[in-house]
Amino acid sequence: MTSLLIITGTILIIALFALVYRILALVNIAKGTHEKRVGFSNTVNGFLFIVFFIVGFGAFFWYSGKAEYLPPPSSEHGVITDNLFWVTTAIITVAFVLTHILLFFFPYWFRFREDRKAYWYPDNTKLELLWTAIPGVVMALLVITGLIEWTKITAPAPEDSVQFEIVGKQFNWMVRYPGKDGKLGKYDYTKIDGTNQLGMDFANDKANFDDFIPREIHIPKGKPVKLNIRARDVLHSVYMPHFRVKMDAVPGMPTTFWFIPTKTTAEMRKELNNDKFNYEMACTEVCGNGHFAMRMVIVVDEPEEFNKWVTEQEPWASQNKDYISSLKLKDFNLADLEK
Amino acid sequence: MSVVDTQLHTSVDSHVHHDEHHDHEHHEQSFIRKYIFSEDHKIIAKQFLITGIFWAIIGGVFSVIFRLQLGFPEANLEILRPILGGWITEQGKLDQNFYLALVTMHGTIMVFFVLTAGLSGTFSNFLIPLQIGARDMASGFLNMLSYWFFFASSVVMFASIFIETGPAAGGWVIYPPLSALPQASLGSGLGMTMWLISMALFIVGSLLGSINYVTTVINLRTRGMSMWRLPLTVWAFFLTAVIGILSFPVLFSAALLLIFDRSFGTSFYLDQIYIDGEALHHSGGSALLFQHLFWFLGHPEVYIVLLPALGITSEIIATNARKPIFGYSAMVISMLAITFISFIVWAHHMFVTGMNPFLGSVFMLLTLIIAVPSAVKSFNYITTLWRGNIVFTPAMLFSIGLVSFFISGGVTGIALGNSAIDIQLHDTYFVVAHFHLVMGSASFFGMLAGIYHWFPKMFGRMMDDKLGYVHFWITFVGVYFVFFPMHYIGIAGFPRRYYSWTNFDAFSSYADLNMLISIAAIITLSAQFIFLFNFFYSIFYGRLAPLNPWRSNTLEWTTPRLPGHGNWPGKIPTVYRWPYDYSKPNAKEDFIPQHIPHYETVESNLEHEKVLEEYDRELAKESEIHVSSHSH
Known part of the structure; x- marks a missing residue:
């Protein structure tokens, strides 16, 4: 019934619109308006560009001042890339505004007048070389600064980095830390099952026995942190907005990213005046219907706190003795886990 | 010159005739072949x-x-x-x-x-x-x-x-x-x-x-x-x-x-x-x-x-x-x-x-x-x-x-x-x-x-x-x-x-x-x-369109209001200039379409275009011969 009403209503509105339009069209023909080369509309249209310019740029600058951006970056490289971004933004805003002043004022200024003829100006090589060169030089400067930073960010992680593994799967993240030995055990995707979700290969690598799988990510402030990233099923992408970190997780191809966190969670809470603030990790490569819900909390600790946290964690193997014994490993007895 | 003129007329005539015939053939096309x-x-x-x-x-x-x-x-x-x-x-x-x-x-x-x-x-x-x-x-x-x-x-x-x-x-x-x-x-x-x-x-x-x-x-x-x-x-x-x-x-x-x-x-x-x-x-x-x-x-x-x-x-x-x-x-x-x-x-x-x-x-x-x-x-x-002298059409x-x-x-x-x-x-x-x-x-x-x-x-x-x-x-x-x-x-x-x-x-x-x-x-x-x-x-x-509503230079506006199969009923126009001769100094109108030869626009030709006057004349002659040899 409702839909019938809506349909009837729509048809009526369209019919009314058509009727009004037809009448106006006939009036125009009777008046012979269309025979003039341009009408009053020409001035109106030209003027509207100026109105649009003033209102549009007014809104742009007003809102840019009060918009809620992300808090300042909490990583060392993030400070630099943010600076690069804002410098670039300043440059492109200048270009944007200047070109639009011309683009939106010329229409009104040079609108059609019967008594005037346009200026014959087919080319000017000097001018064109000039405005080829200027963007070229500006671009080169931006490229060079970006390139230097990109090379630093993507350089191999320092030897003393804190390492851990991030695994993406539909639809959550899992992380694994090396235990006391400081080594992440080898994995094999064919060893994955409902219990051993990361496919840790206990048979072939003893380093797995002290690895632990916490529910939250902990990282120390001021130390380089290296993420070893992989995916179990489809593409995911590790995204830590506050640290300006992003790297895809690819099945079959481990990826890495390293950075130095600069503010602890506690410091951030204080800075933002928000007790509930948490660093978060999200997924930015579409991975299925739960893509938007792959959240994991990141905690940045002072180095001492972090070391304490690490020692408090119980290895996964100790938590899953049944699983380990079901593997029937030859040169291994369960008692070893207790050490 | 008069020979060329006659030739032009005959050739265009024969061509038009030819094209009418051409069109006629296409009228017999079924709806499916014509529109689908x-x-x-x-x-x-x-x-x-x-x-x-x-x-x-x-x-x-x-x-x-x-x-x-x-x-x-x-x-x-x-x-x-x-x-x-x-x-x-x-x-x-x-x-x-x-x-x-x-x-x-x-x-x-x-x-x-x-x-x-x-x-x-x-x-x-x-x-x-x-x-x-x-x-x-x-x-x-x-x-x-x-x-x-x-x-x-x-x-x-x-x-x-x-x-x-x-x-x-x-x-x-x-x-x-x-x-x-x-x-x-x-x-x-x-x-x-x-x-x-x-x-x-x-x-x-x-x-x-x-x-x-x-x-x-x-x-x-x-x-x-x-x-x-x-x-x-x-x-x-x-x-x-x-x-x-x-x-x-x-x-x-x-x-x-x-x-x-x-x-x-x-x-x-x-x-x-x-x-x-x-x-x-x-x-x-x-x-x-x-x-x-x-x-x-x-x-x-x-x-x-x-x-x-x-x-x-x-x-x-x-x-x-x-x-x-x-x-x-x-x-x-x-x-x-x-x-x-x-x-x-x-x-x-x-x-x-x-x-x-x-x-x-x-x-x-x-x-x-x-x-x-x-x-x-x-x-x-x-x-x-x-x-410019800007006309704000919706386009x-x-x-x-x-x-x-x-x-x-x-x-x-x-x-x-x-x-x-x-x-x-x-x-x-x-x-x-x-x-x-x-x-x-x-x-x-x-x-x-x-x-x-x-x-x-x-x-x-x-x-x-x-x-x-x-x-x-x-x-x-x-x-x-x-x-x-x-x-x-x-x-x-x-x-x-x-x-x-x-x-x-x-x-x-x-x-x-x-x-x-x-x-x-x-x-x-x-x-x-x-x-x-x-x-x-x-x-x-909609209102019937004039032939060249935007006073444009390009060739499509030289076709009939609704171009038929083949686009031009007569011969295809010859092109003598680039498409952007708008508001050329001393020109009669604020546009000169591409098919207008330079010898017809002597008043507005630029210094380097003077040579084109003779060149265009040759070109025009050539295209007449070309067309007539084709239509016979």
Whole structure:
């Protein structure tokens, strides 16, 4: 019934619109308006560009001042890339505004007048070389600064980095830390099952026995942190907005990213005046219907706190003795886990 | 002289006669051969246009549906159940799988079906023969096939919307493994299969069209129409077709390998996958391989949709500013540069995919180079307006709008092309804002400008100006309201393709801005119905078009109001000058069409054109002899 009403209503509105339009069209023909080369509309249209310019740029600058951006970056490289971004933004805003002043004022200024003829100006090589060169030089400067930073960010992680593994799967993240030995055990995707979700290969690598799988990510402030990233099923992408970190997780191809966190969670809470603030990790490569819900909390600790946290964690193997014994490993007895 | 005159008369007469006869033959064509399986480039152009408009409506409506979810996450969408059925959950929410399907289909439809087929297909077909002075395309038959492959592709894609598991839902880039594994997502089942079949058909159609465009431009230009006298529209269509020929086959191969991985157990893209409680046997493939292949088309594709729009704009701005386009050769060289560079920047879509960072550096360098010819084009458009005598037809308004989008969307590309900055911005709404302005809206405006401008030639009637103005202003303001705020959301880090952001504290702001965007999207879409009304009403009841309504120089305006088969009833006009002789000093009118020889415009010839007076006389004589020898 409702839909019938809506349909009837729509048809009526369209019919009314058509009727009004037809009448106006006939009036125009009777008046012979269309025979003039341009009408009053020409001035109106030209003027509207100026109105649009003033209102549009007014809104742009007003809102840019009060918009809620992300808090300042909490990583060392993030400070630099943010600076690069804002410098670039300043440059492109200048270009944007200047070109639009011309683009939106010329229409009104040079609108059609019967008594005037346009200026014959087919080319000017000097001018064109000039405005080829200027963007070229500006671009080169931006490229060079970006390139230097990109090379630093993507350089191999320092030897003393804190390492851990991030695994993406539909639809959550899992992380694994090396235990006391400081080594992440080898994995094999064919060893994955409902219990051993990361496919840790206990048979072939003893380093797995002290690895632990916490529910939250902990990282120390001021130390380089290296993420070893992989995916179990489809593409995911590790995204830590506050640290300006992003790297895809690819099945079959481990990826890495390293950075130095600069503010602890506690410091951030204080800075933002928000007790509930948490660093978060999200997924930015579409991975299925739960893509938007792959959240994991990141905690940045002072180095001492972090070391304490690490020692408090119980290895996964100790938590899953049944699983380990079901593997029937030859040169291994369960008692070893207790050490 | 008198001999020539007589010859001229006889030859024209005989030709006219011949053509009448010719026409007569074609009247006997059945309705089906004339309007459906037509080989006439003008009918095929209209077929592409109507199909493109159909797809644009669907693509637009899809975007509004998912904008409802993003702008009003709490709203009850029960009202959509009659249309969407089971895709509305019991709680009255949009289904999460269907949300992704909508996003995917919106992208696919807009990029390929509207802005590639609808834009290039329409205007390349319509304008190339008319503007270079050809009777038709090089091969009418291939041209017909091109449309019908596109039609078949459309049917498959359209059907996929209605299947139970829904259409493809892995994003328009369909990255495997998500798109390769039916168990990974609802849309990766039959919907994905149909997507791949549809795209394979689409590519065949696109290639047939492109080969035809290139051949026609190279071989069928009329006497006097050197490459440097081509209107910029034709240059743009020509280069677009070249890009298409070189890049679409790569997408075809990517799709083919994906079909193999999906159906025949190969492992081109798959390695070490555990999904649904099972470790798959696939091993040794590379997910990155697909991304390289996809973007090898995907990036040139940006220019496939953009160049025709820029070509159309060049023509319309020059015509309505009553000025020659500023820096014609710079415009052509820029387009050539863009064509070339567009092939070597693809991996800037992949800075953080795990690709070797050194490769990232190389692609960053190359990417920022492409900004230079684009900047040159913008400056040239603006300079063309300077000291013009501007007539604001709706087409002109849309062209100015295009230049605005091209700049505002283009400049943010400088931020995104910088790999260090892209780490944070990649796959956020900043990217969405960027490409919707520079590629989506700009090309869409180019298409609308083209429709308004060439409607009189297509249908012999005028569209209504006033409705055009209203359409333009609502759309122009609307588009900025939709896409400009997305920059802020992107800088705040909001990721793309999210059904909802409320899971994250970091992305919990901006509910107001998202609502604003959604409202603006609804208004902008509604305004398109003004256009649709204007378009269809004017086809039947519009004011009859004068022969050259915009006082334009190009050849299409020398044809009859409704050009028949073969375009010119008499001989094809000879071309004596470039297409941009607007407001030439001392000329009688503010335009001199391309078919007017220099010996008829002695008063306005420039110093270096004086030699052309004699040359044109020779050329005119030559074309008479040529025609008469043919007609006897």
